[in-house]
Amino acid sequence: xxxxxxxxxxxxxxxxxxxxxxxxxxxxxxxxxxxxxxxxxxxxxxxxxxxxxxxxxxxxxxxxxxxxxxxxxxxxxxxxxxxxxxxxxxxxxxxxxxxxxxxxxxxxxxxxxxxxxxxxxxxxxxxxxxxxxxxxxxxxxxxxxxxxxxxxxxxxxxxxxxxxxxxxxxxxxxxxxxxxxxxxxxxxxxxxxxxxxxxxxxxxxxxxxxxxxxxxxxxxxxxxxxxxxxxxxxxxxxxxxxxxxxxxx
Numbered sequence: 275x276x277x278x279x280x281x282x283x284x285x286x287x288x289x290x291x292x293x294x295x296x297x298x299x300x301x302x303x304x305x306x307x308x309x310x311x312x313x314x315x316x317x318x319x320x321x322x323x324x325x326x327x328x329x330x331x332x333x334x335x336x337x338x339x340x341x342x343x344x345x346x347x348x349x350x351x352x353x354x355x356x357x358x359x360x361x362x363x364x365x366x367x368x369x370x371x372x373x374x375x376x377x378x379x380x381x382x383x384x385x386x387x388x389x390x391x392x393x394x395x396x397x398x399x400x401x402x403x404x405x406x407x408x409x410x411x412x413x414x415x416x417x418x419x420x421x422x423x424x425x426x427x428x429x430x431x432x433x434x435x436x437x438x439x440x441x442x443x444x445x446x447x448x449x450x451x452x453x454x455x456x457x458x459x460x461x462x463x464x465x466x467x468x469x470x471x472x473x474x475x476x477x478x479x480x481x482x483x484x485x486x487x488x489x490x491x492x493x494x495x496x497x498x499x500x501x502x503x504x505x506x507x508x509x510x511x512x513x514x515x516x517x518x519x520x521x522x523x
Contacts, residue, residue: 292306293339297379298340298342298382300378305336308355309351309355311355312355312356315359317334318330320333320351320355324355325456326350326351326358327350327452327453328347332347333350336351342375342378342379345372345375349372349467352371353367356371436449436452436478436503437480439457440478441456441457441477441478441481441485442455442477442478442479443455443470443474443516444476444477445469445474448505453468453470456518459481459519460517460518461519462516464515465513465515472510472513474487476503476505476507477502477503479498479499479500479501479503483518484497484499484519485516485517486518486522487510487516488513488515488516489513490515495513496510496513
């Protein structure tokens with residue numbers, strides 16, 4: 275598809291494909307074409323009506339092509355349109371777009387030109403070992419702090435409400451840091467794809483079906499009944515899959 279402008283029917287706005295031959299621009303053009311094929315919904319509609327778990331600004335930036343979006347943003351962009359609007363097979367779509375994203379990332383790295391620096395003076399090299407040691411020590415402290423936070427997230431400051439007819443999973447207590455929401459029944463997801471493996475600390479199930487957690491061996495290890503919610507739940511050790519209704523991984 276070329277760069278021909280397409281009227282979207284929204285007054286005062288004309289959608290235009292990203293231009294350029296840079297890998298990020300080429301990838302953004304593919305996202306733009308998918309959006310057009312799905313009827314060019316607004317980014318708000320992609321989030322509110324089709325379940326995209328990414329910010330409006332992140333979705334918009336992904337289709338502009340200034341830089342390659344993260345895989346998480348890419349997948350939410352694609353999933354909301356290809357699966358949510360066009361009804362395509364989720365696993366097949368995920369595999370296709372992951373390959374495209376990997377190829378685009380490799381192309382971006384291939385274009386990067388390393389910066390050559392003059393050799394450091396001997397006294398600078400000796401001092402460098404001390405600097406590296408200090409950086410390593412700071413890194414250990416940061417990793418330890420992050421590990422402790424993963425063990426028990428800090429209390430939320432601003433709750434993110436889960437709308438009616440949705441099921442929402444949160445990475446923090448108090449309905450904070452919503453990493454997953456769905457209206458789909460009888461479907462399974464891998465929690466690691468949403469940064470929720472062993473890390474669901476609050477939930478709200480407004481669906482008429484039960485949600486089930488499974489470990490990596492696909493054994494049922496817990497559930498969320500229809501209408502249940504908890505603002506301070508304990509994460510389920512080993513939770514690897516999450517399914518709604520009668521679906522099983």
